[in-house]
Amino acid sequence: MTMVYARIADRTVADEYFAVTSKVESLYAASQPAVLPPDAAGPAMRALRAEATKRLLGNGYCARPIELDCRYETICESCTMFFTTIEHRPTLQAQRDDADLKGQTGRRDIYDALLQRLDDAPA
Incomplete structure (x- = not known):
């Protein structure tokens, strides 16, 4: 918070x-x-x-101001208004693993970047 x-x-x-x-x-x-x-x-x-x-998402939060409407439903992880915290790590890891299993390399890379950002963040 x-x-x-x-x-x-x-x-x-x-x-x-x-x-x-x-x-x-x-x-x-x-x-x-x-x-x-x-x-x-x-x-x-x-x-x-x-x-x-x-505006709580399953794997983070949307920080987009309420005045700026969002027309996308599944683009959150690559949006600059998306942020996540360590409590969402298990969900992000599961999403990353699902993308890898399905051969969705672009999607996997997005989750890899988010997970790396969480791992690099100070505790």
């Missing part, structure tokens, strides 16, 4: 993010465990989370 919030351009959402962050940090500073109240996230952050959830 940090990568999603790192791309926030909307000042209102950014302000809400930092307000929630300070509440979470105060929980860690407390001597006794506490619970973050359900209303800690403001309406703009809840809307952003709902939008990100809608």
Whole structure:
């Protein structure tokens, strides 16, 4: 989620993010465990989370701004708006292996590049 919030351009959402962050940090500073109240996230952050959830793909996320409609259904992995994280590695590996099994070298190469990018990313 940090990568999603790192791309926030909307000042209102950014302000809400930092307000929630300070509440979470105060929980860690407390001597006794506490619970973050359900209303800690403001309406703009809840809307952003709902939008990100809608754009979740099986093997990553679509970072395309909502204003830029996408007409393609299966081009995500080679799109510059696609990003993935280590939790999607098993799915990407299975897709890579499927492409290799079917002799789809172009598709296999795309997944190889994505897997390599994940392996090269700092942990």
